[in-house]
Amino acid sequence: MSLHRSPIPVCTPDAPRPDPFGRFGPFGGKYAPETLMPALEELEKALKEAKADPAFQQELDGYLKDYVGRPTPLYFAERLTKRCGGAQIFLKREDLAHTGAHKINNTMGQILLARRMNKPRIIAETGAGQHGVATATAAALFGLECHVYMGEEDMERQHLNVVRMRLLGTEVIPVASGSGTLKDAMNEAIRDWVTNVRTTHYVIGSTAGPHPYPVMVRDFQSVIGREVKAQSLERFGQLPDVLMACVGGGSNALGLFHPFYEDRSVRFIGVEAAGEGIETGKHAAPLAAGQPGVLHGAYQYLLQDEHGQILIAHSVSAGLDYPGVGPEHCFYKDSGRAEYVNITDQEALDAFKVLAETEGILPALESAHAVAYVLKFAPTQPPEKRIVVNLSGRGDKDVETAARFLGGVK
Amino acid sequence: MTEETGRRGVEAIAVSFEARRKSGGKVLIPYLMIGDPDFDTSMDLVRTVAAEGVDLVELGVPFSDPLADGPVIQRAGQRALAAGTTLPKILQGAKALRAEGIATPFILMTYYNPLLRYGIDRLGRDLAGAGIDGLIVVDLPPEESEEFDGNLAEHGLALVYLVAPTTTDSRLELIGRLARGFIYYISRTGVTGERKDIASDLAANLERIRQRTRLPIVVGFGVSNAEQARWVSEHSDGAVIGSAIVRIIEAGPRGEIQKNVLQYLCPILTCLHTTA
Numbered sequence: 001m002s003l004h005r006s007p008i009p010v011c012t013p014d015a016p017r018p019d020p021f022g023r024f025g026p027f028g029g030k031y032a033p034e035t036l037m038p039a040l041e042e043l044e045k046a047l048k049e050a051k052a053d054p055a056f057q058q059e060l061d062g063y064l065k066d067y068v069g070r071p072t073p074l075y076f077a078e079r080l081t082k083r084c085g086g087a088q089i090f091l092k093r094e095d096l097a098h099t100g101a102h103k104i105n106n107t108m109g110q111i112l113l114a115r116r117m118n119k120p121r122i123i124a125e126t127g128a129g130q131h132g133v134a135t136a137t138a139a140a141l142f143g144l145e146c147h148v149y150m151g152e153e154d155m156e157r158q159h160l161n162v163v164r165m166r167l168l169g170t171e172v173i174p175v176a177s178g179s180g181t182l183k184d185a186m187n188e189a190i191r192d193w194v195t196n197v198r199t200t201h202y203v204i205g206s207t208a209g210p211h212p213y214p215v216m217v218r219d220f221q222s223v224i225g226r227e228v229k230a231q232s233l234e235r236f237g238q239l240p241d242v243l244m245a246c247v248g249g250g251s252n253a254l255g256l257f258h259p260f261y262e263d264r265s266v267r268f269i270g271v272e273a274a275g276e277g278i279e280t281g282k283h284a285a286p287l288a289a290g291q292p293g294v295l296h297g298a299y300q301y302l303l304q305d306e307h308g309q310i311l312i313a314h315s316v317s318a319g320l321d322y323p324g325v326g327p328e329h330c331f332y333k334d335s336g337r338a339e340y341v342n343i344t345d346q347e348a349l350d351a352f353k354v355l356a357e358t359e360g361i362l363p364a365l366e367s368a369h370a371v372a373y374v375l376k377f378a379p380t381q382p383p384e385k386r387i388v389v390n391l392s393g394r395g396d397k398d399v400e401t402a403a404r405f406l407g408g409v410k
Numbered sequence: 411m412t413e414e415t416g417r418r419g420v421e422a423i424a425v426s427f428e429a430r431r432k433s434g435g436k437v438l439i440p441y442l443m444i445g446d447p448d449f450d451t452s453m454d455l456v457r458t459v460a461a462e463g464v465d466l467v468e469l470g471v472p473f474s475d476p477l478a479d480g481p482v483i484q485r486a487g488q489r490a491l492a493a494g495t496t497l498p499k500i501l502q503g504a505k506a507l508r509a510e511g512i513a514t515p516f517i518l519m520t521y522y523n524p525l526l527r528y529g530i531d532r533l534g535r536d537l538a539g540a541g542i543d544g545l546i547v548v549d550l551p552p553e554e555s556e557e558f559d560g561n562l563a564e565h566g567l568a569l570v571y572l573v574a575p576t577t578t579d580s581r582l583e584l585i586g587r588l589a590r591g592f593i594y595y596i597s598r599t600g601v602t603g604e605r606k607d608i609a610s611d612l613a614a615n616l617e618r619i620r621q622r623t624r625l626p627i628v629v630g631f632g633v634s635n636a637e638q639a640r641w642v643s644e645h646s647d648g649a650v651i652g653s654a655i656v657r658i659i660e661a662g663p664r665g666e667i668q669k670n671v672l673q674y675l676c677p678i679l680t681c682l683h684t685t686a
Contacts, residue, residue, distance in 0.1 A: 021553065029553075029554055030551065030553055030554060031522055031549045031550060031551070031554055032549060032551060033477070033478045033548055033549055033551075033572070033574075034551055034571070034572040034573060034574045034576075034577060034581075034596070035478075035572075035574035035575075035576055035596060035599050035600075036576075037551050037553075037576075037577070037581065038574075038576045038577065038578050038581065039576070041578075177484060178474070178475070183475065187475050187476075187477045190477040190478075191477060191478070191479075191480075191601045194477075194478060194599060194600060194601055195599055195600040195601065196599070197576060197599055198576070198599065291527075293523045293526055293527060294521075294522045294523045294526060294549065295475060295523060296475075296477070297549070302523075304523065304527065306527070307496045307497060307524055307527060307528075308473075308497075308523040308524035308525070308526060308527030308528065309473065309474040309491060309523075309524070310474045310475050310523070
């Protein structure tokens with residue numbers, strides 16, 4: 001096979017996901033500085049070898065079961081269902097995984113891979129801090145040196161997670177450039193990786209970045225969808241009708257959706273962050289209002305101006321506050337396999353409170369976007385329909401933000 | 411020489427390298443972020459360094475998320491963007507400089523997204539029309555460059571590839587096959603910026619490149635003084651100096667930038683041009 005790729009393919013539902021060049025239709029690819037290209041090749045090779053090695057999967061499964069606490073429950077949200085008065089709502093409880101979010105599924109996989117590649121140093125970017133905490137946790141478990149880049153604004157709004165990472169022995173490096181959020185943390189992590197690439201593995205936390213990251217992260221997160229499938233079949237003898245998840249970079253959504261790709265009767269709904277409203281321009285919804293371009297190694301929908309400068313995203317949720325979106329979601333959108341909707345800051349905050357009061361669960365503000373959409377969507381569906389919402393993380397980290405916005409919580 | 415033939419692009423670049431080689435010296439390529447600290451000052455800087463006899467000039471096109479640049483060039487990009495710098499404006503500027511008779515080859519250095527947004531279909535034509543000779547696109551490796559390069563090649567422009575210390579032999583083969591103009595060797599893994607020392611694997615890596623291309627090779631990333639420039643050019647065809655110049659521009663004051671840049675650059679230029 002030539003290193004040079006063939007002309008850019010189009011988005012047909014049967015297209016490979018991805019092709020050998022890391023393309024999902026036209027999206028994805030490997031737009032990385034030359035210094036990193038050999039490391040991406042090395043990672044691709046290590047991933048292929050690990051996938052072919054039953055011992056690797058066995059080791060990962062062992063940690064996911066005994067350390068992470070998988071499988072996570074598929075919980076019937078009865079009071080929420082009653083309140084909505086429509087379809088049955090189930091919550092996939094990723095918030096109950098160790099460290100409190102789905103992020104650990106991916107970091108366990110990548111840290112085991114880093115060990116196979118003999119990379120003693122780990123770096124990561126983080127927005128809400130959940131990926132940072134999950135990386136710090138896996139690094140601590142294996143005694144690896146860990147550095148996490150985090151935007152200054154995010155360090156302030158997700159302070160609890162900063163403290164957690166530090167307690168886990170990770171160095172948290174503040175990033176002041178740009179908007180001081182996830183995008184800038186990723187820029188800085190890439191700069192670190194370019195410098196220390198020989199000794200360092202970069203644990204990207206979402207289905208973003210150059211190939212093979214989007215496919216690798218999706219595959220590590222697919223444990224979510226595989227479990228939902230098995231749990232649904234066991235419980236109802238059939239698949240759910242609708243899968244719903246929030247989309248920032250998109251890893252929790254793809255982890256849920258991917259194992260159901262060929263089950264065309266199952267609807268996928270991804271929920272982007274509309275921030276203060278799409279029409280205000282202050283949002284984080286590139287699938288709704290972006291144009292394709294290249295950032296952080298991949299061709300994807302992006303918030304950008306007419307000259308190709310990346311715009312600052314906005315969301316009350318630090319984990320969704322990103323101007324791009326994973327290339328596979330772009331493919332899902334253009335091929336029509338998934339639908340994408342969006343939810344404002346206020347709607348997400350309201351849903352945060354609703355879920356707390358009806359089910360006794362504080363969701364992460366990211367996951368609250370998916371909850372907010374199900375509050376609108378479930379009443380439009382008949383009671384025999386089943387919707388699975390990915391509750392990707394817990395909301396302890398967000399209580400101060402929620403209290404500030406919602407008021408009345410002393 | 412280029413004035414006589416009127417030729418630009420790959421040919422102008424080749425002429426420039428060949429002339430320097432014949433004179434027994436090495437090329438010096440300064441990098442200037444266009445629009446930093448403002449458009450007119452940066453245009454004057456291009457005039458100044460061209461008049462002083464640098465062999466090529468890299469024109470930086472600012473990008474909001476320059477992930478291979480160190481803090482000095484990041485800040486320059488932010489200043490340039492704040493000053494309203496855009497690719498169309500830079501092309502207008504280049505065209506004006508050509509109209510004044512400046513013949514020094516211009517190489518744009520930027521990231522892929524501003525080019526993609528401009529439109530690949532019209533990019534080659536418009537760059538050639540503005541008197542640009544080549545491009546360095548930091549996040550466009552050979553795996554992704556086919557369509558883009560096809561458009562540039564049609565217009566005689568050089569897509570200059572970067573080679574890093576980590577580049578494997580199989581990748582060098584590919585880059586050697588595709589490259590036009592010259593090869594830009596990154597002296598060490600890392601972002602742009604000044605360094606105290608030069609990597610020890612430089613000579614061996616340049617030799618690896620030489621075995622796979624007959625194009626000239628220049629060394630950049632971390633070269634910031636005459637001694638380093640002389641050392642890297644002993645093993646190559648010349649040096650690129652970026653962050654050190656940009657730092658002088660940043661220091662100001664605005665009225666003294668031209669003088670300060672010249673004061674810094676002239677000894678290096680003399681050193682490289684008289685290296686035998």
